[in-house]
Amino acid sequence: MVSFIIRRLISAVLVLFAISVMVFLIFFATPGVDPAARIAGRSASPAVVAAVRASFGLNRPLPIRYLLMMEHLFIKRDLTSYVNPNTPVIPQILRAAPVTLSLVLGAALIWLLIGVLGGVVAAANRGKFIDPLIMFVGIAAVSVPAYWLGEVVNYFTQSRFHSSVFSWVPSSGYVSITTSPVQWALHLVFPWLTLAALYAGIYARVLRAELVNALNEDYVRTARAKGLSERRILVRHALRCSLVALVSLFGLDFGALIGGAALLTEVVMGLPGIGQLTYNALQSLDLPVIMGCVMYAAFFVVFANAVVDVLYALLDPRVRVA
Amino acid sequence: MLRNQLTRRIGVPLAALAMSILGVVAVAPGSPAGASTSYQSAHAGGTLKLLATQGSGTLDPQVNYTLQYWQLYQATYDGLVSFQKVSDAASFQVVPDLAVAMPKVTNGGKTYTFVLRKGIKFSNGAPVTVNDVRSSLQRIFKVSNPNSGSWYNVIVGGPACVTTPATCTLNGGVVVNAATNTVTINLITPDAEFLDQLAVPFGSILPSTAPTKDAGSVPIPGTGAYKFKSYNSSTGIVMVRNPYFKVWSAAAQPQGYPNEIDMNFGATVESEVTAVQNGQGDWVYDPLPSDRLQALSTTYAKQLHVHSLTANWYLPMNVNIAPFNNLKARQALNYAIDKNAAIKLFGGKLLADPTCTILPPGFPGHVPYCAYNKGSGSTYNGPDLAKAKALVAASGTKGDAVAIVVINDSVNSAVGQYVQSVLNSIGYKATVKPLSSNIQFTYIQNTKNKVQISLSQWYQDYPAASDFVKVLLSCSEFHPASDNSINMSGFCNKSLDAKMNTAETLELTNPTAANALWGQIDQQMMSKYAPWVPLFNPKQLDFVSKRVGNYQFSRQFYMYVDQLWVK
Numbered sequence: 001m002v003s004f005i006i007r008r009l010i011s012a013v014l015v016l017f018a019i020s021v022m023v024f025l026i027f028f029a030t031p032g033v034d035p036a037a038r039i040a041g042r043s044a045s046p047a048v049v050a051a052v053r054a055s056f057g058l059n060r061p062l063p064i065r066y067l068l069m070m071e072h073l074f075i076k077r078d079l080t081s082y083v084n085p086n087t088p089v090i091p092q093i094l095r096a097a098p099v100t101l102s103l104v105l106g107a108a109l110i111w112l113l114i115g116v117l118g119g120v121v122a123a124a125n126r127g128k129f130i131d132p133l134i135m136f137v138g139i140a141a142v143s144v145p146a147y148w149l150g151e152v153v154n155y156f157t158q159s160r161f162h163s164s165v166f167s168w169v170p171s172s173g174y175v176s177i178t179t180s181p182v183q184w185a186l187h188l189v190f191p192w193l194t195l196a197a198l199y200a201g202i203y204a205r206v207l208r209a210e211l212v213n214a215l216n217e218d219y220v221r222t223a224r225a226k227g228l229s230e231r232r233i234l235v236r237h238a239l240r241c242s243l244v245a246l247v248s249l250f251g252l253d254f255g256a257l258i259g260g261a262a263l264l265t266e267v268v269m270g271l272p273g274i275g276q277l278t279y280n281a282l283q284s285l286d287l288p289v290i291m292g293c294v295m296y297a298a299f300f301v302v303f304a305n306a307v308v309d310v311l312y313a314l315l316d317p318r319v320r321v322a
Numbered sequence: 323m324l325r326n327q328l329t330r331r332i333g334v335p336l337a338a339l340a341m342s343i344l345g346v347v348a349v350a351p352g353s354p355a356g357a358s359t360s361y362q363s364a365h366a367g368g369t370l371k372l373l374a375t376q377g378s379g380t381l382d383p384q385v386n387y388t389l390q391y392w393q394l395y396q397a398t399y400d401g402l403v404s405f406q407k408v409s410d411a412a413s414f415q416v417v418p419d420l421a422v423a424m425p426k427v428t429n430g431g432k433t434y435t436f437v438l439r440k441g442i443k444f445s446n447g448a449p450v451t452v453n454d455v456r457s458s459l460q461r462i463f464k465v466s467n468p469n470s471g472s473w474y475n476v477i478v479g480g481p482a483c484v485t486t487p488a489t490c491t492l493n494g495g496v497v498v499n500a501a502t503n504t505v506t507i508n509l510i511t512p513d514a515e516f517l518d519q520l521a522v523p524f525g526s527i528l529p530s531t532a533p534t535k536d537a538g539s540v541p542i543p544g545t546g547a548y549k550f551k552s553y554n555s556s557t558g559i560v561m562v563r564n565p566y567f568k569v570w571s572a573a574a575q576p577q578g579y580p581n582e583i584d585m586n587f588g589a590t591v592e593s594e595v596t597a598v599q600n601g602q603g604d605w606v607y608d609p610l611p612s613d614r615l616q617a618l619s620t621t622y623a624k625q626l627h628v629h630s631l632t633a634n635w636y637l638p639m640n641v642n643i644a645p646f647n648n649l650k651a652r653q654a655l656n657y658a659i660d661k662n663a664a665i666k667l668f669g670g671k672l673l674a675d676p677t678c679t680i681l682p683p684g685f686p687g688h689v690p691y692c693a694y695n696k697g698s699g700s701t702y703n704g705p706d707l708a709k710a711k712a713l714v715a716a717s718g719t720k721g722d723a724v725a726i727v728v729i730n731d732s733v734n735s736a737v738g739q740y741v742q743s744v745l746n747s748i749g750y751k752a753t754v755k756p757l758s759s760n761i762q763f764t765y766i767q768n769t770k771n772k773v774q775i776s777l778s779q780w781y782q783d784y785p786a787a788s789d790f791v792k793v794l795l796s797c798s799e800f801h802p803a804s805d806n807s808i809n810m811s812g813f814c815n816k817s818l819d820a821k822m823n824t825a826e827t828l829e830l831t832n833p834t835a836a837n838a839l840w841g842q843i844d845q846q847m848m849s850k851y852a853p854w855v856p857l858f859n860p861k862q863l864d865f866v867s868k869r870v871g872n873y874q875f876s877r878q879f880y881m882y883v884d885q886l887w888v889k
Contacts, residue, residue: 043472043793046804084539158597
């Protein structure tokens with residue numbers, strides 16, 4: 001078991017290394033991307049470009065530049081942005097992380113609540129009108145892209161009905177929970193709902209399918225034979241088993257979202273989280289920030305995967321030799 | 323000049339928009355020049371909330387080269403001289419700022435002597451001394467200012483500073499005398515634009531204690547009516563009143579109105595517009611989205627302000643590779659393009675004017691002229707497809723493949739597709755190559771990418787003809803195989819270069835004659851060589867909140883943020 005965990009961690013580190021090399025190489029292979037030309041500014045003379053190139057160490061060979069960047073990112077931890085000099089990358093990520101965490105935690109609560117409730121109600125009412133209705137709403141929520149839904153929500157809350165029903169909605173942005181818990185929640189209500197819509201839809205559908213399977217299992221028949229109520233069977237027996245699939249799904253989704261997969265919601269809702277930081281860094285081709293964000297996101301995804309794998313191995317010995 | 327986003331105007335021609343903007347145009351220029359009128363303290367106070375989708379890099383005034391921050395520097399930093407802070411055309415005038423008067427120019431235009439004002443303090447309380455002036459001029463090189471190698475290297479000692487910035491002294495170039503409070507700047511050659519170059523934010527006077535490298539997000543104290551309190555490149559900027567500021571010249575640095583000026587980042591442009599509509603924000607920096615223009619121009623007409631810009635949208639053609647290495651092919655496209663069609667794609671004729679010249683109207687040296695026109699006349703009448711087709715046939719380039727490289731946003735792509743259709747109609751096999759706005763500008767400059775034709779924009783740095791003609795089309799600005807080669811056409815003509823040098827020299831003694839010569843160069847460039855297809859001169863559209871008053875527009879730095887009333 002220990003050797004499995006070690007192997008799994010080594011492969012996680014290798015994946016992170018490969019990702020960092022790819023980001024680095026793709027960046028420098030893109031034509032028109034020369035950071036020195038961009039930093040030096042429009043119509044800078046060749047001598048100025050050369051001076052800038054030297055001061056940013058961009059005249060050194062590619063592998064050296066890669067190693068230096070990794071040294072600044074992971075060992076010295078003082079990597080600074082190309083576009084905003086003197087702005088270290090790591091504090092930017094640390095500042096953005098609570099925003100993303102606030103968004104994803106709140107949204108996760110909502111989608112778990114709605115998803116589980118929807119899945120259970122649909123499974124319990126198989127064949128009745130309400131089941132396809134919930135499943136239809138679920139598929140609609142899954143199909144609507146977050147950037148579109150977000151803009152529509154913005155349109156109704158900030159513009160169309162802002163003077164009437166939604167006058168309490170503050171303008172888009174973020175207020176930290178330590179500044180004002182009420183404002184924090186008010187600013188995040190609609191971003192939470194927007195982000196939660198997609199996942200609530202997925203979770204409701206997944207859970208319903210799992211429940212329907214579980215309800216056909218032998219142990220459910222046994223429970224029924226024992227004379228337990230349908231409600232007790234559904235909640236205490238079928239749901240408990242079905243939640244296992246949901247939990248592993250949740251682990252991966254949560255990891256990816258914390259890592260920046262909520263990018264679209266953050267950009268549309270004006271939340272300065274990891275997603276928006278990544279988006280802006282891509283917009284301005286700021287390699288150090290892109291690298292920092294990608295490594296941060298990759299860490300969460302790879303780490304979440306590794307944890308899930310290790311947990312699976314603990315549960316199922318067959319996985320350990322695979 | 324670099325704009326954070328090079329595409330400033332987006333739109334679909336709408337009759338309603340046109341009608342209502344006509345009304346706006348009648349309103350906007352009528353606003354009084356507040357800096358020249360007396361200060362109205364009843365309107366002082368409050369917090370002005372500016373909105374931008376994102377920040378624009380370093381806050382260092384000697385490094386940042388974007389309109390977004392140059393606009394804010396007007397209220398925070400001063401040079402020895404600066405552009406006059408009044409509305410419209412007079413804003414192109416350079417006036418003394420930290421200097422008592424305009425400098426005494428001697429030694430055949432090579433020596434500038436300034437007398438520094440006494441009693442002015444930086445926002446950290448330190449007095450402004452001649453040593454600060456010297457260190458600020460050295461600092462231009464130490465921080466590798468974008469134009470240190472193209473503007474400021476005219477100072478004696480400048481070229482050495484460009485190659486080894488760290489040890490820059492400008493010995494013999496900048497001589498200060500603390501007893502007489504004078505600063506003498508010696509130039510290698512006379513330079514008629516030197517004062518313009520000192521008047522832009524790069525020439526800001528900063529404390530000698532300022533870091534000798536790009537200060538990035540750490541604000542440097544200045545002398546303006548405001549100081550930067552905080553800067554976070556992902557959330558925003560806060561500017562508050564400079565406690566040490568007293569008006570010494572309202573034309574150079576007037577007292578501002580709001581107590582605090584915030585610029586918040588992070589929202590999409592759509593939410594910014596909504597916030598201004600709702601009164602949660604006061605002004606949108608970014609180009610207004612096309613789908614909102616109609617609503618804005620009908621419901622919020624009084625809050626919109628339209629102003630002509632000295633800027634150009636143009637199609638640079640690469641004169642060194644086929645088919646545009648053939649003059650007739652370049653002339654053919656000049657005849658074939660319907661500039662009004664491009665303007666329609668840009669947002670309609672009230673957001674831009676067609677142009678046939680390199681210099682924009684209202685700019686020194688500009689002469690109304692149109693070499694490639696339907697019929698004759700100095701104003702643009704429309705395309706002449708018959709002539710265009712004949713020229714393509716005569717050039718022998720018919721059937722050549724042409725790729726036009728454009729930014730991938732809606733307006734640039736639409737104009738690109740229009741140019742593609744024109745190229746096809748005169749006998750080429752054209753394709754559009756859309757690229758991310760972050761890459762396109764440097765991509766089209768590099769000869770290694772073999773770009774035949776592209777769509778680009780140029781916004782003035784300061785009002786001098788050379789800033790268009792020489793910067794964009796002289797031999798010295800063409801650097802093969804570099805992402806920094808602003809002469810995208812790769813155009814290099816020795817005799818026109820010589821004329822440009824003559825015109826620059828003439829500017830020192832006879833500006834009128836010099837401007838006439840720049841006008842001739844512009845005409846010759848277009849009629850004999852046609853390295854570009856000039857398309858149109860865009861206009862600036864500002865949307866402010868209902869509570870904002872005293873809107874004033876500088877042709878040099880656009881809206882004066884500090885002159886707005888929020889009370």
